[in-house]
Amino acid sequence: MSKTATSNKAQNEKITPRAQDFARWYQDVIMQAELAEPAEVVKGCMVIRPHGYAIWERIQAELDARFKATGHKNAYFPLLIPESFLKREAEHVEGFSPELAVVTIAGGEPLTERYVIRPTSETIIGHFYARWINSWRDLPLLINQWANVVRWELRTRLFLRTTEFLWQEGHTAHATEQEAQEEVLRMLNVYADVAENVMAMPVICGRKTRAEKFAGAVTSYCIEAMMQNGLALQAGTSHDLGQNFSKVFDIKFQNQAGTLEYAWQTSWGVSTRLIGGLIMTHSDDKGLVLPPKLAPIQAAFIPIYRKDEERSAVLEKVNQLAAELKSGGLQIEVDDREGFTPGSKFFHWEQRGVPLLIELGPRDLASGSVVLKRRDGQKQNASAAGLLETVRAVLDSMQSDLLAAAKKRLQENTVTANSFEDVAALLANATAEKGGGKFVAAHVKDDPACDAKLKELKASVRCIPLQDEYDGPGTCIITGESVPQRVIVAKAY
RNA sequence: CGGGCCGUGGCGCAGCCUGGUAGCGCGCUUGCUUGGGGUGCAAGAGGUCCCGGGUUCAAAUCCCGGCGGCCCGACCA
Numbered sequence: 001m002s003k004t005a006t007s008n009k010a011q012n013e014k015i016t017p018r019a020q021d022f023a024r025w026y027q028d029v030i031m032q033a034e035l036a037e038p039a040e041v042v043k044g045c046m047v048i049r050p051h052g053y054a055i056w057e058r059i060q061a062e063l064d065a066r067f068k069a070t071g072h073k074n075a076y077f078p079l080l081i082p083e084s085f086l087k088r089e090a091e092h093v094e095g096f097s098p099e100l101a102v103v104t105i106a107g108g109e110p111l112t113e114r115y116v117i118r119p120t121s122e123t124i125i126g127h128f129y130a131r132w133i134n135s136w137r138d139l140p141l142l143i144n145q146w147a148n149v150v151r152w153e154l155r156t157r158l159f160l161r162t163t164e165f166l167w168q169e170g171h172t173a174h175a176t177e178q179e180a181q182e183e184v185l186r187m188l189n190v191y192a193d194v195a196e197n198v199m200a201m202p203v204i205c206g207r208k209t210r211a212e213k214f215a216g217a218v219t220s221y222c223i224e225a226m227m228q229n230g231l232a233l234q235a236g237t238s239h240d241l242g243q244n245f246s247k248v249f250d251i252k253f254q255n256q257a258g259t260l261e262y263a264w265q266t267s268w269g270v271s272t273r274l275i276g277g278l279i280m281t282h283s284d285d286k287g288l289v290l291p292p293k294l295a296p297i298q299a300a301f302i303p304i305y306r307k308d309e310e311r312s313a314v315l316e317k318v319n320q321l322a323a324e325l326k327s328g329g330l331q332i333e334v335d336d337r338e339g340f341t342p343g344s345k346f347f348h349w350e351q352r353g354v355p356l357l358i359e360l361g362p363r364d365l366a367s368g369s370v371v372l373k374r375r376d377g378q379k380q381n382a383s384a385a386g387l388l389e390t391v392r393a394v395l396d397s398m399q400s401d402l403l404a405a406a407k408k409r410l411q412e413n414t415v416t417a418n419s420f421e422d423v424a425a426l427l428a429n430a431t432a433e434k435g436g437g438k439f440v441a442a443h444v445k446d447d448p449a450c451d452a453k454l455k456e457l458k459a460s461v462r463c464i465p466l467q468d469e470y471d472g473p474g475t476c477i478i479t480g481e482s483v484p485q486r487v488i489v490a491k492a493y
Numbered sequence: 494c495g496g497g498c499c500g501u502g503g504c505g506c507a508g509c510c511u512g513g514u515a516g517c518g519c520g521c522u523u524g525c526u527u528g529g530g531g532u533g534c535a536a537g538a539g540g541u542c543c544c545g546g547g548u549u550c551a552a553a554u555c556c557c558g559g560c561g562g563c564c565c566g567a568c569c570a
Contacts (some may be wrong), residue, residue: 014505023540023564031504040543087562108558120570154494154568161570214570222570234570273570304529343530361529371529435562 002233015351017285022229027158032351036158040441044156044163048272051352054296055275056166060146062198062294063168063270064464066190072142072170077124079148080115080341085123088248089337092122095215099151110194117150122216122241122267125171125374128247133173133263140183141263152402160233160277160493167271173251173263174280177242180264184240185466187268188221191236199274200291200403201225201281202410203235204488206463211451214267218242223489224272224462226410227280230247230430230437232462234493235277238268252348276493281406282376289375293396299325299391300333300349304342304361312324321370321387330395350375355398360384374398416470417485420453420477427459430491439484443474450478454489462488 015032016024030036035052039045044372049058062248064074078387080103085095094121095489103115118124133141150164170187174180183368188205195203203223213220216238225235245251246262255261282289292298303310303318322332333354335345342359349357357370359379370387372394373379417423417440444450454460468485476483 027563038562043561095569151570153570155564155566212570220570237570269570271570302529306528341528341532341533343528348531358564359529363529373530441508 003195004100013287015287018228018435021433022435025285026276026280029283029288030158033353035171035275035279038158040165042431045155046158046162048166051296052275053195055278055290055294056272058296059194059199059270059274060168062194063190064144064146066194067144067168067170069141070186070190071140072144072172074146075143076145076147077121077128079118081116081118081121081124083116083201086116086317088123089216091244091247092216096120096151099153101150101152116398118147118152119149120267120269121147121149121169121171121417122144122245123249126245126251126265127171129171129246129263129265130249130251133251133253136175136253139175139253139263140179141174142170142183144168144170145162151160157276157493158493159279159360160273162272165272167269169269172266173246174265175253175255176262177264180242181227181240183266184219184221184238184268187266188236188238189237189270191223193269194249195223195225195235195274195277198291198293199278199281201235201277202403204408204463204465205467206465207450207459208237208463209446209487211411211448214239216241216244217267218244221323221466224278224490225229226413226439227277227437227493228276228409229280229432229435230413230438230439230490231275231432232439232488232490233277233280234462235274236268239266241265241267256386282328282402284354284376286459287351289402290353290355290454291357292399295353295355296331296428297333297349297352297354298331298395299358300335300343300345300354301358301360302335302342302349303358306362310362313365314362317365317384321360321384324388325391328392330388330391346373355395358387407491410439413437414441414488416441417489418442418474418477423456423459423477424457425455427457427489429489432436432493437491440489441470442489443476443483443485444489445476445479445481445483446487447479448477453478457491459489459491462490462492464488 013164015028018025034049036046036048071460101117146168148164148166153161153163156162172183192203192205195201200487205223208220208222212475219240222234224234224418229235243262245265251263252260253263297455301318301322303314305314318334322334325332355375364370368384369381370384371379415438417426423440423442426438426440464487470486473484
């Protein structure tokens with residue numbers, strides 16, 4: 001092996017180390033893993049490449065199954081929304097108007113009523129719910145939509161914030177406020193479940209402050225995750241809409257007593273932003289790392305051989321083992337490409353985040369074994385007999401190890417502070433590029449003035465945790481008033 | 494949307510200051526070789542130098558305007 005050749009390759013395809021520049025590292029991982037790239041001819045948009053889309057499809061599958069299991073049905077509403085719809089809910093239009101893209105000309109003629117490209121669908125769905133809901137027997141109405149939305153962003157980052165993105169939006173209507181509130185938390189828990197148990201991304205479930213809540217909601221809930229640089233990522237939201245939209249869209253039903261009532265609504269969503277969170281939770285300086293439960297390819301075989309007779313014997317065994325694993329329900333790739341050395345194949349799959357590489361050559365053939373290389377660990381030998389069970393066990397332990405590592409990082413970088421100055425000091429050196437971010441648990445009043453004050457630190461209240469894991473009530477570090485619990489303050493994406 | 498940096502074969506870059514035949518590395522193709530962590534050798538293919546205008550005998554290079562990307566800021570889910 002030539003040293004110059006190696007260093008040339010390294011120089012060309014290197015992934016910037018996290019310690020050097022985390023933001024650059026993030027982009028390098030995406031590019032090297034071929035997950036996505038800037039659309040280039042469409043400002044702020046991205047092309048999600050097949051490998052990136054496969055991850056989205058896995059996330060979709062996990063979520064969709066849970067939506068169905070909780071009684072929801074999928075439907076689809078128009079991409080274009082009459083502009084007047086957005087304007088009906090005052091806070092909603094105020095929140096979204098700066099980021100709307102509007103269609104003004106169609107068929108060569110100016111439109112009498114302009115259409116906005118949906119930034120979210122509460123309004124148009126509200127319009128139809130008003131028609132569909134008449135009786136308490138029509139409730140609850142539990143619908144989800146898989147869709148794209150457009151929000152005109154001034155600054156974009158692949159997956160984390162793009163002008164157009166993919167998401168799901170659940171929209172439900174209920175007969176009582178309590179039912180709606182239960183729904184909001186039920187779906188928040190679905191998000192937390194997928195994040196932690198499938199994506200191995202621990203999250204803090206919480207409530208948003210009044211200043212941070214969704215435009216038009218009564219209360220917004222969220223799951224907040226911590227990235228490897230310590231910055232917070234809002235990974236999902238669930239909103240209690242109260243009767244705000246039902247009042248302006250006239251969504252009324254006759255209750256069992258015969259009187260008309262406005263429906264109680266919720267909406268909840270997660271987006272392709274989750275992929276960004278996934279990347280920044282597990283990946284390393286070698287590239288993407290995917291948790292086994294989410295990986296589109298869970299293991300890849302790398303056959304090793306020299307002579308033709310070795311090749312046929314090795315490939316026969318590899319194909320036999322691959323078939324065994326596939327019949328066990330695993331997603332398996334056999335890399336039998338000619339003209340590539342095993343080493344280059346290792347790098348190829350490693351950069352793409354495949355959890356397990358299975359190496360099999362003449363020596364293994366003779367000894368009836370294989371070599372397993374976990375994406376996050378060392379090589380180990382394993383018997384070819386009973387490989388399915390071995391691989392399942394390895395993938396299971398990798399899944400839990402990734403979650404444990406992420407949880408540990410979250411715990412180690414969560415600190416408490418009892419004064420504004422301490423919060424400021426703790427977050428002073430945190431940046432997206434250099435890391436150093438923390439979750440600071442502090443007592444802060446839910447008051448827009450306090451949110452504004454924290455903004456001076458380029459930080460925000462990420463959430464008011466639903467489960468207070470700290471010390472209960474205390475004195476607000478800004479107003480000095482008594483508040484019921486600590487909140488999470490952090491710099492965020 | 495403001496400030497900074499950037500845009501040259503697929504990728505990473507040099508060339509630009511001082512205008513004069515478009516280069517290098519990687520990748521790609523073919524053949525041989527090699528194969529247990531980015532094999533080696535050889536021969537090839539591949540470029541509207543982001544776009545438009547201007548200056549000039551001549552523009553990748555100088556000037557103006559746009560488009561796009563990255564970072565910072567403001568804004569935002």
